[in-house]
Amino acid sequence: MTGAAAVHERAEILRLARLLRKQPEELAFLLEVDDADLRAFRAQVTESLFDAYGDALRRLGAAAKLIPSPIIALVGQKAFGPLLCARIAGELDPGKAVDIAKRLSVTFLADVAVELDPRRAQRIIEALPTQTIVSTSVELADRGDWITLGAFVGYLPVDKLRHCLRALSDEHILRTAFAVDDEGAIPTVIDALAADRLKSLLHTASEAGLWPTLLRDIAGQLREDQTAEVAAHLADLGDDVLAEVLEVAAEHGLWEPFLPIAAELPQQSQQALADAAGQLSSHARSECAELAGRLGILDRLGPLAETLRESVS
Amino acid sequence: MSRKPLDQRVKGGLPAGIAALSEEHQQLLSDAIGAARREQAEALAAAAEDSLRHIPRLLRGPVRKAVGL
Numbered sequence: 111m112t113g114a115a116a117v118h119e120r121a122e123i124l125r126l127a128r129l130l131r132k133q134p135e136e137l138a139f140l141l142e143v144d145d146a147d148l149r150a151f152r153a154q155v156t157e158s159l160f161d162a163y164g165d166a167l168r169r170l171g172a173a174a175k176l177i178p179s180p181i182i183a184l185v186g187q188k189a190f191g192p193l194l195c196a197r198i199a200g201e202l203d204p205g206k207a208v209d210i211a212k213r214l215s216v217t218f219l220a221d222v223a224v225e226l227d228p229r230r231a232q233r234i235i236e237a238l239p240t241q242t243i244v245s246t247s248v249e250l251a252d253r254g255d256w257i258t259l260g261a262f263v264g265y266l267p268v269d270k271l272r273h274c275l276r277a278l279s280d281e282h283i284l285r286t287a288f289a290v291d292d293e294g295a296i297p298t299v300i301d302a303l304a305a306d307r308l309k310s311l312l313h314t315a316s317e318a319g320l321w322p323t324l325l326r327d328i329a330g331q332l333r334e335d336q337t338a339e340v341a342a343h344l345a346d347l348g349d350d351v352l353a354e355v356l357e358v359a360a361e362h363g364l365w366e367p368f369l370p371i372a373a374e375l376p377q378q379s380q381q382a383l384a385d386a387a388g389q390l391s392s393h394a395r396s397e398c399a400e401l402a403g404r405l406g407i408l409d410r411l412g413p414l415a416e417t418l419r420e421s422v423s
Numbered sequence: 424m425s426r427k428p429l430d431q432r433v434k435g436g437l438p439a440g441i442a443a444l445s446e447e448h449q450q451l452l453s454d455a456i457g458a459a460r461r462e463q464a465e466a467l468a469a470a471a472e473d474s475l476r477h478i479p480r481l482l483r484g485p486v487r488k489a490v491g492l
Contacts, residue, residue, distance in 0.1 A: 131462070157433070176486055
């Protein structure tokens with residue numbers, strides 16, 4: 111993969127590029143920096159940008175108290191634009207902000223969301239009507255703006271999250287998962303999915319070639335009970351799909367999120383994996399066996415463990 | 424215009440992976456932060472004046488005072 115293509119696989123670089131008004135490809139030199147350092151640096155840059163002219167923004171926030179909401183909504187769209195509205199949002203009283211937001215078009219709200227730092231606007235996000243949040247989410251998904259959608263996931267109250275998930279397609283959800291800023295929020299998202307939606311997501315991952323994101327960005331963050339649920343649904347999708355996921359895990363080095371799922375599969379499905387593993391390179395099988403040993407789950411892989419042991423011996 | 428080093432653009436020390444970047448790449452990041460701050464300042468200055476045109480005359484005085492124009 112070229113550097114230019116590889117930056118699009120790193121959500122943290124895409125987020126930083128957007129903040130700095132750069133094309134992601136211009137920041138390809140950041141590929142050598144790990145995500146933890148990029149995240150810490152992005153927090154510093156965000157602070158630098160949001161705190162610049164903080165006094166002026168606070169004064170604008172104070173002036174907003176004097177002006178009726180319909181006029182602020184007009185001024186916001188005609189004079190301020192999305193960038194300034196996003197910077198001022200954190201300075202507004204949530205009640206006033208909600209009253210203003212109700213008067214703004216969904217398109218403009220989506221433009222503001224692109225520039226917003228959810229941490230600084232959490233009280234407003236919590237207070238916004240569910241329908242406003244759902245419409246804005248759908249607008250962002252229609253634009254393919256996974257980075258913005260992903261930034262809000264950890265900041266949405268569960269009831270509003272549930273409505274958004276209902277309104278978004280499986281593919282929207284999977285593509286957003288790639289860009290979720292707060293990865294610790296993934297188990298909450300899975301809990302908020304309607305019954306059978308998880309199975310539908312797995313099916314769509316197979317249809318749309320999105321196994322890498324499902325493994326890396328979703329499966330890798332799950333609780334044990336959720337991993338078992340994924341395994342049960344995966345087994346239902348059949349042996350060909352299991353073989354497909356195994357190949358993806360080998361190709362993308364995603365054994366770590368895949369193996370706990372494999373350990374929860376019924377023996378018949380583990381046999382299908384064992385058969386498929388025979389087609390992998392001996393290097394991939396050794397890598398898988400070594401990691402399963404390190405994770406302490408080799409003994410739970412049933413027939414797959416036997417195939418892996420043969421490749422090591 | 425003088426070019427600020429990256430470690431003077433942000434508060435706190437640079438994360439290790441960023442500090443290990445070449446001088447050229449650090450400067451690129453520093454310049455980008457500077458440009459983003461300038462864009463913000465320009466938008467703020469333009470919007471403060473322009474916004475008054477949309478506000479009823481009666482409110483302009485109190486708003487000017489609150490904003491500090």
